[in-house]
Amino acid sequence: MSELLLALSVAAAAHKGQIRKGSGEPYINHLIEVSHLLSEHVDAIDVEVLQAAVLHDILEDTSVSREELLLQFGSKVLAYVEALTDDKTLPLSQRRDQQLSHITGESKAVKLIKLADLCSNVSSIPPSWSETKTADYLDWTHQVASMCFDANEDLANKFMSRYDASLLAAQARFGNAQSGGEI
Numbered sequence: 001m002s003e004l005l006l007a008l009s010v011a012a013a014a015h016k017g018q019i020r021k022g023s024g025e026p027y028i029n030h031l032i033e034v035s036h037l038l039s040e041h042v043d044a045i046d047v048e049v050l051q052a053a054v055l056h057d058i059l060e061d062t063s064v065s066r067e068e069l070l071l072q073f074g075s076k077v078l079a080y081v082e083a084l085t086d087d088k089t090l091p092l093s094q095r096r097d098q099q100l101s102h103i104t105g106e107s108k109a110v111k112l113i114k115l116a117d118l119c120s121n122v123s124s125i126p127p128s129w130s131e132t133k134t135a136d137y138l139d140w141t142h143q144v145a146s147m148c149f150d151a152n153e154d155l156a157n158k159f160m161s162r163y164d165a166s167l168l169a170a171q172a173r174f175g176n177a178q179s180g181g182e183i
């Protein structure tokens with residue numbers, strides 16, 4: 001318990017001032033949701049996996065270093081977080097290619113966190129996104145999530161129900177393929 005609270009406290013300080021694109025909520029809410037999804041759907045989950053879930057964006061989006069993570073949380077948590085960290089200097093299409101080529105070979109723990117992250121993201125589509133951007137994002141999250149489905153059936157079902165709901169919401173908003181739209 002205290003280990004998880006330490007991760008939440010470090011993440012809250014590091015992501016201070018950052019907001020979610022979809023809802024405008026504080027970014028920490030997303031990290032809480034991802035760890036909550038894991039604790040709800042995965043039996044006997046290791047605390048290191050929950051800590052890494054809370055810290056999964058910290059190297060990508062804040063100034064916290066690998067050395068600090070190693071010192072405070074150890075090599076296992078650092079390895080999980082590194083596996084979930086994209087190289088933000090690359091263009092989006094290359095980052096996506098890298099994710100697709102790596103995810104199949106990742107550990108069960110990394111796939112669980114990725115699946116929970118995508119569960120959160122798929123039901124938080126920013127209202128400012130265009131039809132094309134929304135359709136592309138839904139397709140992309142489905143591709144990556146599918147590669148993680150073997151990690152946990154319950155979480156896979158959760159992703160699919162949220163994906164279906166978001167697809168319906170997008171179709172209602174933009175119109176579906178029969179009416180000439182892209183979704």
Ligand SMILES: Nc1nc2c(ncn2[C@@H]2O[C@H](COP(=O)(O)OP(=O)(O)O)[C@@H](OP(=O)(O)OP(=O)(O)O)[C@H]2O)c(=O)[nH]1
Binds near residue numbers: 020021086092120
């Ligand atoms: N769906 C969603 N995404 C949000 C939200 N707030 C932040 N994000 C982040 O934004 C990225 C998706 O937006 P992009 O495709 O980069 O598009 P944008 O910069 O034009 O907004 C994802 O990161 P990523 O590193 O590209 O992908 P991922 O591996 O985290 O999924 C996701 O983590 C939100 O409220 N909803």
